[in-house]
Amino acid sequence: MSVRERLSQAAFELFAERGFDETTVDDITARAGTGRTTFFRAFGSKEEVVFPDHDSLLASVQARLDAAAPGGEAVALAEAARLVLLHYLAEGDLARTRYVLTRRVPALRAREIAGQRQYQRVFLAFARQWYGEGSRADLHAELLADAVVTAHNHVLRQWLRGRTDTPESDFDEAMAEVLRIFGSGSDSTAGIVVLRTGRDLDDVLPGLRRLLD
Structure with a gap:
């Protein structure tokens, strides 16, 4: 150690x-x-000490977004957000202890919120490049950035509170929903979303069917 x-x-x-x-x-x-x-x-x-890896994790998110290929923006966005979730899952009990601390100590909660806003700004800058110019596009970009952070935080909180033992699949479904609504990169809200997962197809299909119903 x-x-x-x-x-x-x-x-x-x-x-x-x-x-x-x-x-x-x-x-x-x-x-x-x-x-x-x-x-x-x-x-x-x-x-x-409570937030030791924030800057490096934010840099990893930015690097994944910067590496997005034309036409692969949805995949890059989902994978970048997934990096954050996987980091917290790998921390295990440490992440749960941090969660308790940030709920008890206002200064830590404020710092956590400030960190979330940094992620939001990174996703927003990426979404604006993807959507292009125009007031409608700018609105959709803000909605997308907010939705990505909200979906991630929802899944993470469910795991931290012990309400799910399948956070990765929960995240895949949440991001598929976000990208279905906001992820076309145009005025249309319909699009094709590709998410990479190591799970068996039989495990993934039920969630996808629920999204398409």
Whole structure:
């Protein structure tokens, strides 16, 4: 385990035991067996321990959108949003602990919302390029960007709250619905959506049939 990982583990243990506001940087370094200088080399602040990978994840989303081929915008959008979900799923209990913290600590909740707005702006810039110019296109681009973030957050919350054990398939269905409504890249709201998945076709077809009914 790296020093950064030790500090993160110590911090989340203490946040759970004592609360975020009651835990100091000195408490975290003492639990991790490091010093303050080491802490601030790894993290800029106590808050950054809670959201350590935001910038790199946002960069990955931007990179996937930048790599979209002409005609492949819907796929790029779905895959970029999926990167965020997969990151949180890979965190497991850490993501659930963060969820509890952000609901209890207003400053963390505000930072989380600010982070979501950054994703929204990235998706909006991409959607505007896809839709082209015009007031109607600009409206559709904003609706699409909002819908992508909302669909992702809905699925993630369901998983964090223990209400689903199939978040990836839930996400595929949610994004298919978003792209069905907003993802044509034109004034028409009908389009063809292609989503990549490693699941068996028999598992995917029921959800697709429900969307087409």
